[in-house]
Amino acid sequence: MKTHFNINFLENATETLRAIAHPIRIAIIDMLNKNEKLSVSEIHEQLQIEQAVASHHLRILKNKNVVVVTREGKNSFYSLSSKDYYTIVEVLTNTL
Amino acid sequence: MKTHFNINFLENATETLRAIAHPIRIAIIDMLNKNEKLSVSEIHEQLQIEQAVASHHLRILKNKNVVVVTREGKNSFYSLSSKDYYTIVEVLTNTL
DNA sequence: TTTAGATATATATATACTTTTATATGGTAA
């Protein structure tokens, strides 16, 4: 394939979009846009999903650097690594 | 799952992001941002991919309404259904 | 150092996507 983008950007962009592309993960990004940081418990309780499920999806987002984690005692607090990731969700609220 | 988004939006947003999430499809969205409309030939020749491959990916984008098609004689011309879809790619050029 | 709370990881089955190649359809002009 030949494009003015380098192939590396296209692959990173693909992986980031796939990381975001899941109903639970979009909902998490929305929650993290409204709250500076949230623990796994707060997320799984508010969304009413299993703890293991929340943790699983958070890991996928963390692996692609969409979110960052900081430990504080027993809790892991997750935050958006950039508000830009919410912009992606926001754009879709306009077009869909 | 419980969120202030309705579940229908989350599913549509997921499907749209998955439609975009592919190196070839991101490259196509970029081309269509720079050009009002392009034929399948123009796309497959510029990207140097097989015609069938271009057509295949264009169909995926069309199915999720990211692009629209108009026939003119032998050619099918594809356009972005909204510049907003390029915004998603643009955001990623900032963060990645 | 054991207990309990909070979070993370592993595994398995099912489902979906990608890639490649072959073939079919649509449109136009000779």
Add this chain to the structure above:
DNA sequence: TTACCATATAAAAGTATATATATATCTAAA
């Protein structure tokens, strides 16, 4: 109608992702 160009669809094998459940690790306090 035949031939040709442009586009679309189909099929198969390989690869990746999702979902659900079980279990492990980490941390703080008793």
